[in-house]
Amino acid sequence: MVMATTTSTASTASLASVTLEVADPEAAHRFYTAFGVDTRIRLRASEAHSSGFRGFALALTVSRPATVDGFVGAAVDAGATVLKPAAKSLWGYGGVVQAPDGTIWKVATSAKKNTGPATREIDEMVLLLGVEGVKASKEFYVGRGLTVAKSFGGKYTEFAAGEADPVKLALYKHSGLAKDLGVPADGAGAHRIILGSTDSAFTDPDGFAWEAAA
Template sequence: MTLSLDVMSLGVPEVKDAREFYTATFAPTAEEHGGHVNLDLHGTGQLALYGNEALAADAKKDTPAPDAGFRGYVMTFIVKQPTEVKNVVDAAVQGGATVLKPAKKSLFGAFSAVYRAPDGSIWKVAAPHKKDKGPVSEPAVPTETAALLGVADMKAAKSFYEALGMKVDKDYKHYADFHPDSGTCRLGLMPRGTLAKDAGVEDGGATGFAAAVLHRRAGSREEVDATLTAAASAGGGIAVEAGESEDGYSGHFTDPDGFLWKVTAA
């Protein structure tokens, strides 16, 4: 059993509007599945768009989606060239995004920008160099995507995910991440206040359901059960007991900081 971030599911006010925004911004491959849309981010992970109420109901949450405050996580989209960062952000702004940090040279991520999407999620777009060092791809094709989680205790959060089989890649005082499987999002950890500051927002303000679920596609029902058991033993919680669902067989757990995961076997 090894946990991986196969899909990042976001709750949005209107799935149709969100699909148009993300398609214009990232140019992903899109597939409709009933009431939600799956977006393949050029082989570096998948994004799923659900209506806020549908995502909350599936997780047995009855609280509303949060306001514009910090939800505790930041999605990242890593490209090759600084010009590609600018192009992605320009496309996002045209679609209604709000710039939180304009594109510029930076220490953490050589060239980066941060914006808030119309659905309320925060995205950081970054390139490893301060100047273009090759052809500019249009549309920009990411080298990787990641979900950065703001946590209260780096050591405890890291230990939790290691207990679920994830292997640490980078490990610093204020940042750690795990080796991503091919075609999946990278998972990273930062102290919550540090992550909020890096995103250019105040730490606080959001209330209720965070409108985000990290999704693992398991290989069997036994793996679903084993993952939930391991999560509970490692300091997490069972949010929804495993059972039959529209996806086949699934259950939800939370990590020590309350981030919600769904594990599914088709």
């Protein structure tokens, strides 16, 4: 059994923003407005080559299955591809879609039954980074000033976020994340994502680039 560890030490650095690199920022803006997350991400034009799994996903946690269906339906109507249809599981209810720009999104809830109508509210947004070594990457990020909130051995680590931070950061084993999303783990080229740091610019061991947030 993998035991979780937690800590409440105050963080000196955090994830301040997420910028997706897309071929067509205007088209991407239309999609993310329809999807309902346009105020939570940034977009930047890029023609950098990328193929296969880019090594990350963005996850939305919502209150109930009807809200999951609403977000998934809005994404599909706006041009997204379904990677995993929304369905019940041992942990709740959720589905996975891929935006036209290639970014993978997971929408999920821990609730298995609806206790009210669908809303457009997002309880939490988490950036899942697929890394080769969760423990090593955790140590790297702790060294950069991030605080561990949850840790499940070498499988998953989640960092603390302030109330004003729009996105939480979590580390997932690369192969495990790909499996959870329903895609092959192989990929090549750019990650097509830039992370905004409340501290200085750096690049992590898996090639994810951070820049000082404006």
